[in-house]
Amino acid sequence: MNITELKQVLDQHTAWLKDNTTGARANLRGADLSNINLYGANLSNADLCGNNLSNANLSNANLCGANLYGANLNSVNLSNANLSNANLCYSNLRNTNLRGVNLYGADLRDTDLRGAVIANGWILDKA
Numbered sequence: 001m002n003i004t005e006l007k008q009v010l011d012q013h014t015a016w017l018k019d020n021t022t023g024a025r026a027n028l029r030g031a032d033l034s035n036i037n038l039y040g041a042n043l044s045n046a047d048l049c050g051n052n053l054s055n056a057n058l059s060n061a062n063l064c065g066a067n068l069y070g071a072n073l074n075s076v077n078l079s080n081a082n083l084s085n086a087n088l089c090y091s092n093l094r095n096t097n098l099r100g101v102n103l104y105g106a107d108l109r110d111t112d113l114r115g116a117v118i119a120n121g122w123i124l125d126k127a
Contacts, residue, residue, distance in 0.1 A: 001015055001028070001031045001032065001033065006031075006033070006036075007065075009027075009028065010026065010041065010043075011023075012024045012026070013019045013025060013026035013043070013046060013070050014042060014077045014116045015044070015098050017042060017044065017045075018110060024120060025045060025046065026043060026046035026047065027046075027047045027049065028046075028047060028048050028049060028051055029047050029048070029049045029051070030048060030049070030050045030051065030077045031048075031051050031052070031115075032052045032053045033051060033053075033056055034052050034053065034055055034056060034072075035054075035055045035056060035090075036053070037056070037057045038056060038057060038058050038061055039058070039059055039060060039061070039118070040058050040059075040060045040061060040073070041058070041061045041062070042061070043061060043062060043063050043064045043066055043079075044062045044063065044064040044065055044066065044082075045064070045065040045066060046063070046066045046067070047066075047095045048067060048068045049067050049068070049069045049070060049071065050065055050069070050070045050071060050073070051068065051069075051071045053071060053072060053073050053074045054072050054073070054074040054075055054076065054077050054078055055074070055076065056073075056076050056077070057076075057077045058076055058077060058078050058081050058083060059076070059077045059078065059079040059080055059081060060079070060080045061082070061083045062081070063079045063081055063082060063083050063086050064082045064083070064085055064086065064102075065084075065085045065086060066083070066086045067072045067087045068083075068086055068087060068088050068091050069087050069088075069089050069090060069091070070089070070090045070091060071088075071090055071091045071092070072091075072092045073092060073093045073096055074092050074093070074094050074095060074096070075094070075095045075096065076096045076097070077091050077096075077098055078091070078097055078098055078101050079097050079098070079099045079100055079101070080099070080100040080101065081102070082101075083101055083102060083103050084102045084103065084104040084105050084106060085104070085105040085106060086103075086107070087107050088105045088106055088107060088108050088111050089107050089108070089110055089111065090109075090110045090111065091111045091112070091126075092111075092112050093111055093113050093116050094112050094113070094114050094115050094116065094119070095114075095115040095116065095117075096113075096115075096116045097116075097117050098116050098117060098118045099117060099118065099119060101118075103108050
């Protein structure tokens, strides 16, 4: 997916979030968004299932209720992101920055969190 296509999807998603009779829910299922800068993006309720977001910047992003089942979030900056009620089952969050992340109600079953930073000086070392 190129940057122009992504911008169109995000614009449609923003419209859908404001009024679900317009726009469309973001369907980025299986997309390769590695190394992308989505700082502060509103991806609440987006479908990111199986997505490759490795090395992306998602700090301050809103991913509330997003479907990230099986997503590759290796080495992603998620600092201060909202992942409340997100589906993170079977996701790879190895070496991810989780400082200040809201994970209330998130489903983390079988998620790989090895090496994830959860606070200054706190690094997870087991799955």
